[in-house]
Amino acid sequence: MANRNNLKQSAPSKRKIIFVASECVPYAKTGGLADVIGALPKFIAGLGHTVDVVLPRYGRISREGLHLVAPSLSISMGENLKFCSVWQANQQPVTGLSLYFIDCPEYFEREELYGDKAGDYKDNAQRFAMLSRAAIEFSKRSDEAPDIFHAHDWQAALVPALLKTEYNGDWFFGKTCAVFTIHNMGYQGLFDSYALPAAGLPVHTFHSAGMEFYGQVNYLKGGIVYADAITTVSKKYSQEIQTPEYGQGLDGVVRERAADVHGILNGIDYSEWSPAIDPFIAQKYDPKNLEGKRDCKRDLLREFHMPEDLDRPLIGMISRLADQKGFDLVAQGIQELLATNASFVVLGSGDTKYQQLLQRISDLQPQRFGLRLAFDNKLAHKIEAGADIFLMPSRYEPCGLNQIYSLKYGTVPVVRATGGLDDTVEPFSSTTGEGTGFKFDDYTSSALLRSVREALDAFGQRETWNRLMRNGMARDFSWTASAERYLQLYETLLSRHAD
Ligand code: ADP
Numbered sequence: 382m383a384n385r386n387n388l389k390q391s392a393p394s395k396r397k398i399i400f401v402a403s404e405c406v407p408y409a410k411t412g413g414l415a416d417v418i419g420a421l422p423k424f425i426a427g428l429g430h431t432v433d434v435v436l437p438r439y440g441r442i443s444r445e446g447l448h449l450v451a452p453s454l455s456i457s458m459g460e461n462l463k464f465c466s467v468w469q470a471n472q473q474p475v476t477g478l479s480l481y482f483i484d485c486p487e488y489f490e491r492e493e494l495y496g497d498k499a500g501d502y503k504d505n506a507q508r509f510a511m512l513s514r515a516a517i518e519f520s521k522r523s524d525e526a527p528d529i530f531h532a533h534d535w536q537a538a539l540v541p542a543l544l545k546t547e548y549n550g551d552w553f554f555g556k557t558c559a560v561f562t563i564h565n566m567g568y569q570g571l572f573d574s575y576a577l578p579a580a581g582l583p584v585h586t587f588h589s590a591g592m593e594f595y596g597q598v599n600y601l602k603g604g605i606v607y608a609d610a611i612t613t614v615s616k617k618y619s620q621e622i623q624t625p626e627y628g629q630g631l632d633g634v635v636r637e638r639a640a641d642v643h644g645i646l647n648g649i650d651y652s653e654w655s656p657a658i659d660p661f662i663a664q665k666y667d668p669k670n671l672e673g674k675r676d677c678k679r680d681l682l683r684e685f686h687m688p689e690d691l692d693r694p695l696i697g698m699i700s701r702l703a704d705q706k707g708f709d710l711v712a713q714g715i716q717e718l719l720a721t722n723a724s725f726v727v728l729g730s731g732d733t734k735y736q737q738l739l740q741r742i743s744d745l746q747p748q749r750f751g752l753r754l755a756f757d758n759k760l761a762h763k764i765e766a767g768a769d770i771f772l773m774p775s776r777y778e779p780c781g782l783n784q785i786y787s788l789k790y791g792t793v794p795v796v797r798a799t800g801g802l803d804d805t806v807e808p809f810s811s812t813t814g815e816g817t818g819f820k821f822d823d824y825t826s827s828a829l830l831r832s833v834r835e836a837l838d839a840f841g842q843r844e845t846w847n848r849l850m851r852n853g854m855a856r857d858f859s860w861t862a863s864a865e866r867y868l869q870l871y872e873t874l875l876s877r878h879a880d
Contacts, residue, residue, distance in 0.1 A: 396528040396871060398425060400434040401516040403509065403536035405480070406653075408442050409494055411756075412701055413647070413782045414534060414564045417614070420650040424864035426477035433527075435516040437489040437508075438468060438482035446471055447482060451522060456485075456514045458507060459581035463487070465515050483515040506572040509600070510580030513539035517548060526553050529871045531560045535570030538604030539580065542592060545607040546583045558874040560867075561608035563601070565779050566622050566629045567705055570600030594630070605634050609874050612643045612867075614780035615801035619644030627777055643870060646804060647780040648860030654765070654786045661762035666791075668854040671847070674766065674791060681767025684760065685726050685751030694723045694840045696833070697768030697792065699761045699783050702731030702739070707774030707797060707824075712738050714826030719749060721837055726751040726768060728760050765790040769846075770836050774821075774829050778802045784818070788853035793839075793846075794818035795832050805858065809839065809849055817853040 404410055406419035422432040438444070451467035465485035473479060483489070488508040496502050513532070517540060520527055532540035541559035548554055576598045577587050586592045592603040605611055613619045621627035623636045635642060652658070656674070657667040663680035666673030675691055682689050700706045708729075711718070718725070727739055727750070736754050743752035753760060761783075765771070771787035773796045780801030784794040788805070796802040798820040809816030819836045821828040839845050 395429055395431065396868075396875075397431045397525055398422075398433070398529045398531055398871065399516065399520055399527045400432060400531050400533070401513060401537040401540050402434070402436060402533040403494065403512065405434060405436050408436065408480075408482075409439050410758075411494055412565075413614075413780065416650065416653075416782055417564065417647055418533065420648065420653075420860055421864060421867070422478050423475050423650075424648070424860040425867065426475050428864060428868060430477060430868070432478045433481060433520075434478070435481045435483065435512070435519065437512050438484040439494060440490045440492055442482060444468060444484075450481070451519060454515055454518050454522075456511060456518060457581055458510060458514070459578045463511060465511065467515070467519050481519065483512055483519075485511050485515070505570070506576035506598070506600075507579050509536040509570065510539055510576075510582075513537055513543060514581075516540060517543060521553055526555070527557050528875055529558055529560055531562065531867075532604060532608070533562045534564050535568055535601040535604065538570065538600040538602075539582070540604075541608035542582070542586060542600075542603035542606070546586055547581075556875070556878065558609040558871070558878050559607070560610050560612060560870065560874070561604035563604070563611065563613045563622070563779070565705075566601070566627070566631060567703075567777070569594075569602070569629065569631070572598045572600070574598055599631075602631060602634055605631065605638060608641075609878070610641045610643060610870055611635070611638055612645050612870065614645065614647045615804045616644035616646065617803045618777075618779045618800035621777065621800060643866075645863050645866045645870070646801060646858070647782065647785075648863045649782065649785050649789065649858045651789065651859055654762075654789060656766055656790050659762055659766065661759045662766040663763070666766075668791070668851050671791060671850065677763065677766035678769070679767075681726060681763050682751075684763060685753070687724060687726075687748055687751050690724075694770060694837055695768045696723050696725050696770045696772050696795075697764040697787075698725070698727045698729070698772050699764050700727075700729050700731075700773075702729040702735035704732070705776055705778070707776055707829075708735045708738065710774045710824065710826045710829050711772075712742070714830050715742055717826075717830050718833065719746060721834065723770070723833070723837060724749045724751070726753075726764055728753045728755065728757060728764055730754060730756040765792055768792050769840060770795055770833075772833070773797070773802060775799060775802060776824055781805070785858045788817055788856050788858070791850035791854050793836060793849050793853060795829075795836050796820050797824065797829070798822050807852075809852075811839065811845060814845070814848050815852070817849070817856060 664673035
């Protein structure tokens with residue numbers, strides 16, 4: 382048997398891989414998952430493989446631009462038989478990559494992805510059971526079985542669970558392996574036990590070594606337990622989730638699978654996020670010519686109706702407003718933060734409690750604390766380009782994309798040393814001039830303040846700051862290396878399976 386931890390070196394054959402996920406840019410996005418699903422399949426297909434991506438057709442995704450490929454699939458959900466159709470995007474982003482949409486109006490024809498003001502949609506267990514089941518059933522319409530089903534987060538976690546249980550004896554999937562990627566342990570798809578029959582899951586999955594979790598059904602746990610390999614989106618997070626502090630109750634389950642857990646850092650799609658070609662920013666720039674960044678700063682300050690004081694350091698934040706992201710630290714330290722010479726621009730959407738908290742701060746000092754409570758991709762690009770410093774004080778961060786975008790935009794990250802933030806930001810040393818940003822360990826506002834002050838000191842020294850910006854801009858976090866690592870993992874699994 383192949384050594385489980387040693388990934389094979391080369392990917393000899395052309396493989397067929399099916400990605401199943403609930404988000405993908407430009408169709409549906411609430412966070413980093415969408416960026417990953419919009420990019421990684423392109424890079425895998427670019428290496429000569431066939432990749433299908435299966436997504437829900439939410440209400441916000443128009444049928445224009447799609448064509449019907451399967452008018453009616455019957456999907457068995459427990460005692461109920463449901464129907465869906467499958468649509469394919471007319472545009473193929475790259476050769477070898479096809480995007481498919483599961484169209485089931487009863488479940489997906491809604492304004493939002495997972496819930497509205499009233500909370501999570503009550504039938505999320507069934508909605509995402511439909512996604513996984515339809516992806517599996519649709520794959521059977523093809524002459525060729527997939528080599529790999531690659532499922533992402535709890536919304537697609539039933540793919541590995543179903544393949545290993547209900548579809549276990551299905552000859553069609555005889556050679557198929559399942560990979561499950563955890564983008565965030567904090568979202569598990571936890572439902573009352575009635576979800577099991579409603580989703581038509583085999584009763585024998587409801588035990589502690591299966592999907593049962595303290596009397597409830599836990600979809601994420603199903604992905605972890607039943608997949609052939611589990612990946613998460615940075616090396617550090619793959620270790621953290623095996624500890625009680627970061628495991629969100631599932632650390633023991635992950636430890637059981639430790640030999641099959643891999644940390645593969647997310648890449649960045651530099652065709653979307655690069656100041657040299659970004660269509661959303663006021664002036665393009667690159668490491669050789671940073672002048673344009675000042676224009677971007679001016680433009681950003683105007684956008685927030687703040688004084689155009691270009692010498693005052695500007696700290697940016699772009700984030701889902703969730704407990705994970707460290708806004709409580711910002712709130713605790715706000716007086717000291719505003720006592721520095723920095724101004725802030727914050728773009729966020731999410732929890733009402735954080736909206737209100739940030740609004741109160743902004744109302745007190747609108748000239749110093751610009752706030753936009755929205756999800757606005759264009760403004761996110763403008764902040765990456767126009768801010769001097771990017772603040773990401775996350776309690777935990779599986780990978781984090783914004784700090785990596787920031788590096789490319791010469792916007793120096795100040796981060797908490799957790800998960801992917803720790804793996805991607807190198808501490809700056811004023812003695813050697815090496816490093817790309819500032820990080821702190823303790824989840825306290827005083828530790829955050831120390832790092833912010835360090836960054837502001839460096840900002841005050843023009844030469845030092847230019848060096849710091851250029852160090853970050855020179856780092857390469859493109860998808861190429863990570864896509865290769867996924868392929869190596871697929872090959873290792875397939876050869877183990879064939880043994
Ligand atoms: P997470 O997936 O936990 O939300 P990441 O840093 O991995 O965090 O990815 C967040 C992605 O979502 C980034 O592309 C970021 O620019 C984007 N994003 C987050 N909040 C907003 C917002 N309010 N407006 C626009 N883009 C946002």
